[in-house]
Amino acid sequence: xxKLDRIKAEISFxxxxxxxxxxxxxxxxxxxxxxxxxxxxxxLFLAMTGLIGAAGFGVWNYKKIKQLLEKLENVE
Numbered sequence: 109x110x111k112l113d114r115i116k117a118e119i120s121f122x123x124x125x126x127x128x129x130x131x132x133x134x135x136x137x138x139x140x141x142x143x144x145x146x147x148x149x150x151x152l153f154l155a156m157t158g159l160i161g162a163a164g165f166g167v168w169n170y171k172k173i174k175q176l177l178e179k180l181e182n183v184e
Contacts, residue, residue: 111183112180112183115176115179115180115183116180118176119173119176119177119180122169122172122173122176123169123173125165125169126166126169126170126173129162129163129165129166129169130166132158132159132162133159133162133163133166136155136156136158136159136162137159139155140152140155140156140159
């Protein structure tokens with residue numbers, strides 16, 4: 109596999125992880141919005157902690173994609 113193909117594969121992987129993080133965030137936010145009245149505060153706290161973690165993971169993947177795109181520009 110050439111360096112160019114490897115960078116493209118990494119970009120594809122991080123794009124999938126970025127969209128997965130967005131899906132997790134939306135899922136946790138939707139669950140919390142539907143269940144905030146009947147759920148214990150500790151469970152809501154854990155859900156919000158997961159949401160913040162997923163947001164951080166999404167930002168990290170976005171930055172990684174940007175770095176790989178810059179690297180891709182320099183390879184060609």
